[in-house]
Amino acid sequence: MKFSDRIQKVDRRIIYMILLLAVVLPLVFRIGFKTYTTTPVEDLYRHIDAAAGRDDMSILMDFTHDPGVLPELYPMDLAILRHCFERNIKVFTISFLPQGAAIIQMALSEVKEDYPNIEANVDYCNFGFKPWSTKLPIMLGMGDDIAEAVETNSEGLKLENLPIMQNMKNYDNIQVVVEISGSSMGQFWVTYARAKFGVDVAVGLTAVMAADVYPYLQSGQFVGSLGGLKGAAEYEQLVDIFAMNDEEFSKKKARDIKWVAAQYKELPAIAKLYKYNKARIGMDAQAVVHVLIIFFIVLGNIGYFLDQRAQKKNK
Amino acid sequence: MKRQIPLMIVLILGLLFVAHVFIPSRISADYLDWFLKWTKVIGPFAIVLGVFSLVYVHYNKIKRKAPTWGYSIVTLVALVITTAVGFIWGIQEGTPYMWIFKNFNVPLGATMFSLLAFYIASAAYKAFRARSIEATVLLIAAIIVMLGRVSIGQAITHWIPDITEWILNVPNLAAKRGIALGVGLGMTATSLKIMLGIERSYLGGKD
Numbered sequence: 001m002k003f004s005d006r007i008q009k010v011d012r013r014i015i016y017m018i019l020l021l022a023v024v025l026p027l028v029f030r031i032g033f034k035t036y037t038t039t040p041v042e043d044l045y046r047h048i049d050a051a052a053g054r055d056d057m058s059i060l061m062d063f064t065h066d067p068g069v070l071p072e073l074y075p076m077d078l079a080i081l082r083h084c085f086e087r088n089i090k091v092f093t094i095s096f097l098p099q100g101a102a103i104i105q106m107a108l109s110e111v112k113e114d115y116p117n118i119e120a121n122v123d124y125c126n127f128g129f130k131p132w133s134t135k136l137p138i139m140l141g142m143g144d145d146i147a148e149a150v151e152t153n154s155e156g157l158k159l160e161n162l163p164i165m166q167n168m169k170n171y172d173n174i175q176v177v178v179e180i181s182g183s184s185m186g187q188f189w190v191t192y193a194r195a196k197f198g199v200d201v202a203v204g205l206t207a208v209m210a211a212d213v214y215p216y217l218q219s220g221q222f223v224g225s226l227g228g229l230k231g232a233a234e235y236e237q238l239v240d241i242f243a244m245n246d247e248e249f250s251k252k253k254a255r256d257i258k259w260v261a262a263q264y265k266e267l268p269a270i271a272k273l274y275k276y277n278k279a280r281i282g283m284d285a286q287a288v289v290h291v292l293i294i295f296f297i298v299l300g301n302i303g304y305f306l307d308q309r310a311q312k313k314n315k
Numbered sequence: 316m317k318r319q320i321p322l323m324i325v326l327i328l329g330l331l332f333v334a335h336v337f338i339p340s341r342i343s344a345d346y347l348d349w350f351l352k353w354t355k356v357i358g359p360f361a362i363v364l365g366v367f368s369l370v371y372v373h374y375n376k377i378k379r380k381a382p383t384w385g386y387s388i389v390t391l392v393a394l395v396i397t398t399a400v401g402f403i404w405g406i407q408e409g410t411p412y413m414w415i416f417k418n419f420n421v422p423l424g425a426t427m428f429s430l431l432a433f434y435i436a437s438a439a440y441k442a443f444r445a446r447s448i449e450a451t452v453l454l455i456a457a458i459i460v461m462l463g464r465v466s467i468g469q470a471i472t473h474w475i476p477d478i479t480e481w482i483l484n485v486p487n488l489a490a491k492r493g494i495a496l497g498v499g500l501g502m503t504a505t506s507l508k509i510m511l512g513i514e515r516s517y518l519g520g521k522d
Contacts, residue, residue, distance in 0.1 A: 012437045019436050033466040036476065067416075067424030099424075102406065102416040109408040133358030137351035149351075155407075207464070214488040215495060230464055287465035289432065294458050296440035301454070304444045 008303035044224025058090035101129035128154025
């Protein structure tokens, strides 16, 4: 077999094996690549942070995603919840998928372990699973009265009787709706909640969906977005360097690599837990895999051009 | 009458909903309130219908010993067990339902999604060739974006993430917006066709 053929026809089992090593090794032996924040992630952080310490403002997290996309989206779930619990921001959680309700339980219990003072129905309220077919009445109904539209929390308790609802009436009390999903669910919130009631909407998406949101970001229909594991890694870092240090957000500081590195020296133990670093550890593997895929593409193209040249010579 | 009545319902409710959006008044607000209550009542019946359909399809597959009927047994057993533990012990953290979710759903779902990386790598290597100018542009853009979306790109030069942002914010945005406008116009046209009774396939059967 010619050299050009050989480099174009590497057995796929070899590719899979190399890829497996490229994923596993950086996860086991952490490389520690730096994380650089981008505007859509910074905007979302700033928006959520604006509700810090307020009793009449909350954020609504919609967990309409299933376990298939957890490796990318779960670090987002944890990072946003940690931000809220750290900065005393009220949180509502909801899911229009049954699996999403279980993910809410998982995420809340994992973050609550580190924040024992946070109380259910006081600092946060889990609306739980609401059938997909009720999403329209709930999205529209919350514009008038959240308690009436959603009715009960995940434990079946009437919302109107819960302490967290004392100062919460409708979308005027929702700082931002954060839709975390591997679908175009965020656009429903834009169509029904933002267009009619003006509530701010942001999204956390899988990387393959991330390119879809740029028109909405430019028009302001999404106030921020987290794109794939990279978005989650950026948010983790912003929570570490600002929320964990009780520091006001500053774009200039977030992008000053020296200042960011200095913040990491004085972080509390919670920030060093594996669960709050998952996305950044995962990004090490993702970086290596991206380079590997580029290498394979270039290799295949070198073979292709050698082939083409040989064919021209033969003519 | 079997066809006329559903068509009339669709036309009247469709027009009312359009009117509600464009004519703000007490009546239209009351209409929305009425509509939302009805939707909340009717909607959950879809779940009952879904469960019935799932059981019906898989029961028939098992009965006929259709190809891969063994998977249908797994589906039905999983449905019964998950539903039963959910009803008996609830679905909160620490219950058997959550144990099933964490130990079956999560690893199985994540495994399926993770396999994509292997297929993408293999497919990109085998099929991504600079055969034409368009393919070359796509190839270069893909390599820049792949590097720009990880920190290695920034480590090489800040130009890579900057160009990545430009690709996403300009050519990508323009293409996506064009597609979105096309889809929006298509949806409007289809909705009008349904409301006016031109498109009737949702009624089932032949015209």
